[in-house]
Amino acid sequence: MVLLLGMYGTASRAADTSAPPATAATATPPAGAYRIDKSHASLLLRVSHMGFSTYTTRFSRFDATLSFDPTNIPASKLVAIIETASLEMDAAPKMCTDIVRGPQLLDAAKFPKIVFRSDSIRMTGDKTFEISGKLDLHGVTRPLTLTATYNGGYPGMPNMDPHARIGFSAHGSFKRSDFGMGFGVPAPGTTMGVGDLIDVTIEAEFTGPALPNAAAKPH
Template identity: 30%
Template sequence: MKKISIILSAFVLLSSFTVLNTVWTNDDPHSQLGFTVTHLGVADVPGTFNDFDAKVTSSKPDFSDGVFELTAKVGSIDTRVEARDNHLKSADFFDAAKYPELNFKSTSLKKAGKNKYKLTGNLSLHGVTRPVTLNLEYRGSVENPMSKKQTAGFKVTGTIKRSDFNLGSGFPEPMISDEVRIEADGEFVK
């Protein structure tokens, strides 16, 4: 009996030092991964990647220790114009046959205000991996009344340069802006 008490005490003591990470995954119908470029210097053209998975791993309720990961299928690009989408999938731009996915994994998260963070990580796109820093807003957590699951909301915004990833080098500015604005919104469930 004494042996069991010692083992249980040791287990409880060791468990108190264990940090439990929770994995949150994006809720597809309530998440979107979007981008916008400027065409001819006069009009914004938006698009989305419709097939993507994202997850957040965190042990803190405010996600201040969160690790954010995303994988998107390049072939799911959608700008509402099929001919343009096919051109973007070609070797002129994303070369979806050779580079079928884009990936992001965060490396740091720094507080930038109430529920606001600077999210830095490595973006792999078109065979190139580069560090990028984006703005992250934690929009809160609630229990979804339909699914009864705990749900957290995030908004990510920022700008990358397509030239950093060798995308569309045959199409200079102002035909297509070098700057690509990113805007992603997501609901995540645990």
């Protein structure tokens, strides 16, 4: 959205005949250090609620850094840090949010950060891959594998988005009981409670090196 506003926010900008050619948006982005663009990223969680629905929630505050080379994706390194207390539960009663963020589950006061660090990346297609790493959650560290797709990127566009930009979609799942959070898990053979399996969906854009001689601009 910010990028669109920057490109089309005024009539004079939209009518600018000096806009870069279309190839600028399809050229290969450079290798280097990238950081997540928080205005174009989401981290969603889905879990069964008594078997009646799949409840969807999200974390609203997180950061990530990525060492990335589009010609050598398996060499990439990712570190993501999530603020535990930023779990959002729209319209949920305070009693529910207190339980989820409190000692019975996430215990955000004691464990304020959730961290994922990649260990290896295995290509499964031209632009699809598996990210194997370790998830630090609730004082427990366990392996986690994400399936991901590299959606492409560009090296930047002068006067519009002068930094390189890349985008990814990723998905994974884990059992919360594996991280010491078994409160409310349904008894075997029932669905009365909140599911053990947490489904994670990530959409993220990252910004990286600037174009040569490009002035830094907000994204």
